[in-house]
Amino acid sequence: MGALRNLTVSQQIGLLFVALFGILTIVTIIAFSRTLRERTDAQLADHEQFKRDLRAVWVGSVLFWVAWVSGAVGSTLLFGVISFLALREFVTLTHTRRGDHRSLLLAFFIVLPMQYVIVATEKFDLFTVFIPVYVFLAIPVVSAFGNDPQRFLERTAKIQWGIMVCVYGMSHAPALLLLDLPKYEGRGAFLVLYLVLVVAMAQIAQEVASRRLRRRPAARAISRSFSWRAWGLGALVAGVVGASLYWATPFKPIPALLMGFVAGGSGTLGEFVMKALKRDAGVRSWGGKASVTGAVGLLDRVAPLCFAAPVFFHSVRWYFGL
């Protein structure tokens, strides 16, 4: 790894993308060659699912690359659009009333753009408190002027939650890109990739573990698959993956392991919470056939990241004493 450290930043990042797209190309070619074989229906269904996931990874990687190439403005814009689409899905499936119209307008057209402008201008102190402090007050005020007391707390809480998860959580991903760490200038892309990778690994490992272990679910009414042991294994795998990537991060191996564990573990816990929310709204996933509205299920894909990103971001800042 010494040779890698001697490369310039842009060379390292170039290498990162060459490796990423190289691996994706190989996986795609293998997947395509396997379609030529004859298979049973069940295998075919599995393969369809895999193809959908693979396409999502491709789209994600290309977007990630575009975000990197276009710099701070491009990446904040990209994550801003993702935030917008996720919040749109969230609001669609929560029951808001007429009186919430103005607060929803505030959330979509003022809070969301402002949060990303704050990220792009790297005002990280304001960025951390803008939504939890100022918007926390502004939304119920606007809602109260909607002059509708019915289920007021519930409606306001739902809008607050949507903003916290879809805007506040998500905006920490571009913030990582722009965070200037000592001796790590301009390499934020590695941090974002590290975060995305460990969160994805934690999800996959937890999924596999809960299928193999068949433990008693920790909360049956919410998730049939979530058990503490599977969660721990998922977070542990995330930690190991994180440690194996330490050379690309500003951390030493042990902190890299801990960071991976924390990020992966909070991502899967976030997924668990989203499951409870979906149960509450009466849907199985935010998208797909079950949805009345034809939502694409973007929220399902980004929710773990929305929960993991703030935890990871603040762990990094705290670790470096920024």
Next chain:
Amino acid sequence: MKLPEVAGLLLATVARLITGAQGHWHGSPPKAEQRIYFANHQSHFDWVLIWAALPRDLRLTTRPIAARDYWTSTPLKHWITREIFNAVYVSRQRTDDEDPLEPLMEALRNGDSLVIFPEGTRGNKGDPAPFKAGLYHLAEAFPEVQLIPAWIDNVQRVMPKGEVVPVPILCSVTFGAPLLLAPGEDKRLFLDRARDAVIALKSVH
């Protein structure tokens, strides 16, 4: 591309960004046949939503109905309805010597498709109000034109009555199988059947 086309594309893109404008076709494929789409009416946004949910080539031949006094009152409103939507203008004041359906009949004679909201006015919530007779007369006069029911979901949340800025919430338009007017069918029975066909699409997804 000319300005109205660009403006139209822009408007359709904005409508999709805000509402998703998902079109679900159950029982009738999106084909360039002459059709009358009839749907529930809850918001000013309804027409834009149906229009944005249609494929682009169908948008060119599918026309809305617009109240002449309101939609020609300012140059901008007139331009939008005339150039972008190619609307069919009807006058709301009844005069004795003129059939209010005549502009619609003329558009159908030209081979255009129409979108109509047979409730006549925007309903508040729940099931649509009883349908007005216009749909029956059109079906009688043009038996070869397909009648496609459509259910617009969720749009009242995007822009409630009295608000001007739409909130981004996902909506969908479900198009159903063509409805046929049976020979000699009673007017009221047919209109109720048409209304039921629209309501039935509520639960199809």
